[in-house]
Amino acid sequence: MTRVVIIGAGHAGGTAAALLRQYGHEGPIILAGEEPAAPYQRPPLSKSWLKGEADLEALLLRPESFYAEHGIELRTGVTATAVDAAARTVTFADGTIEPYDALILATGSTARRLAIPGADRAGLLELRTLADAERLKAALGPGRRLAIVGGGYVGLEAAASARALGAEVVVIERMGRVLARVASETLSAFFTAWHRREGVEILTGAEVSAFEDAGVRLADGRVIEVDAVLVGVGALACDQLARAAGLACENGVVVDETARTSDPAIRAIGDMTFRPVPTHGGHRHRLESVPNALEQAKQAAAAIVGRAAPTPEVPWFWSDQYDLKLQIAGLPDGADRQLVRGDPDVIGEGASFAVFHLAGDRILCVEAVNAPAEFMAGRMMIGKATPVDAAKLVDPSVSMKQVAVG
The missing domain is CATH 3.50.50.60 (FAD/NAD(P)-binding domain)
Incomplete structure (x- = not known):
């Protein structure tokens, strides 16, 4: 039976472990993470958790009992120190050495530090965990x-x-x-x-x-x-293990559409990867988002069990601030113009608008504030490369459903 070791018990790693079982993998799965908690959601840390509106149970991806019930060996508070790609083993800080047939790296990213006096002061705060x-x-x-x-x-x-x-x-x-x-x-x-x-x-x-x-x-x-x-000045891919193991790295661990690294026995997923985006010409990007982590977890799990690769997804992101919901689909690289639907000058009740980034008559990216219809239609049109009528797109009297059908 294929023995799978997953290094990193965040959103990406935790999801990959669950999907392996969902997709029918019957072999051993070891899910190891540095933090003491079971896999949890990070986006609420800057929002509902910070405001005291959520507890740990609400943050957990799945109840802690899920892992034992599904034969997943969850190890928390452990640090992987080395990957021996030739021997196919992972060494941990406590001296434990675990063999693997398939390895998934999901170590995420770490906060970028400023190279200025006082940057190492104990009282400085960051927001990653x-x-x-x-x-x-x-x-x-x-x-x-x-x-x-x-x-x-x-x-x-x-x-x-x-x-x-x-x-x-x-x-x-x-x-x-x-x-x-x-x-x-x-x-x-x-x-x-x-x-x-x-x-x-x-x-x-x-x-x-x-x-x-x-x-x-x-x-x-x-x-x-x-x-x-x-x-909060950005994040760097946690690719030290991968580099030491000899994997190709460039702005993160280089992977293909199946999350495979330069070593066919090792896959990498989540914030740490430099990955191709098929819906945007296959150009590589490092995407820091939950949807990216979930998509790559599907890619890795499907590849390991021999399942058909999932359909490529349009990258998307979100941010909640006050009563505002920002949703972004696609990537603006290559756009030659922007069109605005709605009024971005409304600062208060009723605020709702979207900015569309286009290349010719194709939408590459949409930034939607309190505008779910614009986000959903824009995301669909990006995925299908649907030509758009610019006059209809900027006219709020024309529904996005009508815009989407051309």
Whole structure:
């Protein structure tokens, strides 16, 4: 029987283990993770968990009893230290050596560190794990002041949650706008206006030069005095094991459409991978999202059991901030124009709009705020490469169902 070892018990690894059983795998499965908890959802850490609206049971992907009931050996609080690809073994920090016939790497990503004075201070916060979220939650509350370094999605979600808990918040972004690397200017302007409306101070074009006792020092000499600092400036793939094992790596572990690495016995899934996206010309991307983790878990599990490969999916992402639901489908690379449906200048009740990124008459990406119909139709049209009538697309009186049929 094929013996499967999965390193990383997050969303990707936990899902892959469950799918292997669902797809009929009867051999041993070992699921090993560094954290003490069973596989859990990470997106709520910056939202419902931080605000105290969810407990651990609500975060778990599956009840802890699920793993034993399905013959999955779950090992928590263990660290894999080496993969011997030739011998097909994994060595753990406690000295245990586990052989495998098929190995799945699902080690995720780690927070990027700033190379500035004070970056190693013990009091700095990040938000990658349950333990991180607990430390951040303890630092918040009425009268507390939080600096968030980095205006990406996690930073803005944390800002919204911190405001809900009564804390004062200042977001410090070195680029000229928040979400500069991941969203259109229209979306950036909308979220900047909304956060400011909610009392968040947003500083753009602000370079952090040091972390000090008083707070955050900027390159222009200003010191932002705060009680706590959350650093969220991106993430790096946890590919150290893969590199040491001789696997091809480039902005993460290089994999194919079946999550196979350069070693046919090893697959890699989730945030750590540099993968082709078939719906966008097969170009490689490192996608940090739950849908990506789930899709690659399906790919790996199907390949191991000899099942037909799943249909390629359009990448999609989401972010919840205040009463706003942002849903994004597709990737904007290669777009030559943007079209807006709805009014992004409505900052308040009734806010709803979508930004479509097009190449010719094809939609490549849609960013939808409180606009589920635009998101769903856009995602479908991206997947099918459906030509779109631009005049109909920007006319809210034409339903998205009509737009989608051409």
